[in-house]
Amino acid sequence: MVKAELEFWFELASPYSWLSAMRIAELARNADVQIIWRPFLLGPIFRRNGWETSPFIIYPERGRYAMRDLQRISSARGLAFQMPAPFPQHSLLAARLTLVGLGEGWGEEFARSVLFAQFGRGEPIDSAERLCPLLAQLNIEPKPALERADSAEIRQLLRRQTAEAEGKGIFGAPTFVTPDGELFWGDDRLDQALAWASARRPARNADSA
Amino acid sequence: MVKAELEFWFELASPYSWLSAMRIAELARNADVQIIWRPFLLGPIFRRNGWETSPFIIYPERGRYAMRDLQRISSARGLAFQMPAPFPQHSLLAARLTLVGLGEGWGEEFARSVLFAQFGRGEPIDSAERLCPLLAQLNIEPKPALERADSAEIRQLLRRQTAEAEGKGIFGAPTFVTPDGELFWGDDRLDQALAWASARRPARNADSA
Numbered sequence: 515m516v517k518a519e520l521e522f523w524f525e526l527a528s529p530y531s532w533l534s535a536m537r538i539a540e541l542a543r544n545a546d547v548q549i550i551w552r553p554f555l556l557g558p559i560f561r562r563n564g565w566e567t568s569p570f571i572i573y574p575e576r577g578r579y580a581m582r583d584l585q586r587i588s589s590a591r592g593l594a595f596q597m598p599a600p601f602p603q604h605s606l607l608a609a610r611l612t613l614v615g616l617g618e619g620w621g622e623e624f625a626r627s628v629l630f631a632q633f634g635r636g637e638p639i640d641s642a643e644r645l646c647p648l649l650a651q652l653n654i655e656p657k658p659a660l661e662r663a664d665s666a667e668i669r670q671l672l673r674r675q676t677a678e679a680e681g682k683g684i685f686g687a688p689t690f691v692t693p694d695g696e697l698f699w700g701d702d703r704l705d706q707a708l709a710w711a712s713a714r715r716p717a718r719n720a721d722s723a
Numbered sequence: 724m725v726k727a728e729l730e731f732w733f734e735l736a737s738p739y740s741w742l743s744a745m746r747i748a749e750l751a752r753n754a755d756v757q758i759i760w761r762p763f764l765l766g767p768i769f770r771r772n773g774w775e776t777s778p779f780i781i782y783p784e785r786g787r788y789a790m791r792d793l794q795r796i797s798s799a800r801g802l803a804f805q806m807p808a809p810f811p812q813h814s815l816l817a818a819r820l821t822l823v824g825l826g827e828g829w830g831e832e833f834a835r836s837v838l839f840a841q842f843g844r845g846e847p848i849d850s851a852e853r854l855c856p857l858l859a860q861l862n863i864e865p866k867p868a869l870e871r872a873d874s875a876e877i878r879q880l881l882r883r884q885t886a887e888a889e890g891k892g893i894f895g896a897p898t899f900v901t902p903d904g905e906l907f908w909g910d911d912r913l914d915q916a917l918a919w920a921s922a923r924r925p926a927r928n929a930d931s932a
Contacts, residue, residue: 683784
């Protein structure tokens with residue numbers, strides 16, 4: 515049988531993306547669904563709404579609520595939770611490095627590591643100085659990874675990912691997208707998204723028979 | 724044992740409030756939690772954000788997503804779903820009538836009836852003409868109910884409810900509020916809110932012993 519697929523669109527500065535990143539691998543294994551990790555930037559999408567920063571900052575009640583909601587959920591899942599200062603962090607370099615890593619087989623682990631440093635330990639992730647130790651922990655040589663992250667190819671790839679996210683109607687993170695184009699927004703829709711992808715698993719086709 | 728309580732803050736023009744209104748009585752019975760129905764108006768709260776209408780209208784991707792999300796959820800729950808035109812409906816009179824009804828023992832049933840007419844059948848609920856048949860179906864005499872809805876007391880009560888919602892930090896509907904002040908926003912947080920209220924059930928006190 516062909517494996518069911520689900521795209522996981524995430525932003526490296528988003529606390530709800532963190533919640534999903536910490537659990538999606540296990541849930542996907544149990545549902546026998548293949549996850550495609552798709553980093554993108556929310557900033558350019560928010561700016562089309564006229565938002566220059568996170569809606570959690572622009573709408574303080576919404577932000578206060580999100581902090582409490584995140585605390586309750588992480589506590590129920592046995593996760594440490596701490597917001598970085600300032601919030602939101604600049605995630606451009608982290609997103610580019612994640613794209614490099616996804617091409618070289620260490621992207622998922624790196625993304626989890628960046629998100630955990632940021633929301634599990636409250637650390638900034640906005641600079642090469644902050645990200646190099648996280649690369650080193652995964653036995654990735656920082657210098658070539660940073661050079662590749664700065665290449666025209668990777669810059670262009672991240673722009674394309676973000677444009678693709680916007681084209682799909684994505685307006686927040688995380689968002690899960692099924693092969694038949696269904697969007698599921700928010701960590702609280704992850705189970706529903708996996709169930710949808712799993713129930714519409716493609717049939718075995720002639721090539722794979 | 725004293726019964727655990729949970730406040731159900733809802734807006735009569737909100738489709739996610741409809742989802743909760745259709746299932747909260749049964750879930751609360753199973754959790755042995757007493758629900759306090761608290762209608763309020765989101766309009767004045769949205770206006771503080773500079774929003775003159777629903778965010779589903781102001782942010783079209785958000786609105787398109789919500790429509791699909793609502794379709795999927797209602798379908799999974801075996802509920803018909805149809806949006807009224809125009810959306811959002813003016814819910815001032817419906818909210819005032821619900822307050823009258825909550826004082827006279829028919830408020831919950833009336834609120835469910837208004838929400839179901841609006842989102843199960845896609846009907847307008849913005850006028851006495853639309854609401855009178857719903858009252859009549861519950862064997863409520865429309866004329867005295869409408870007169871009472873127009874009284875200074877009920878007008879003032881609705882203003883107080885809305886101010887109280889804002890004071891609690893409520894910014895959307897439905898929102899569930901526990902006696903210890905925890906907010907849970909959205910139909911997708913209803914189970915969590917009931918579990919929270921139930922786990923912190925007040926002990927039997929001297930007066931009730």
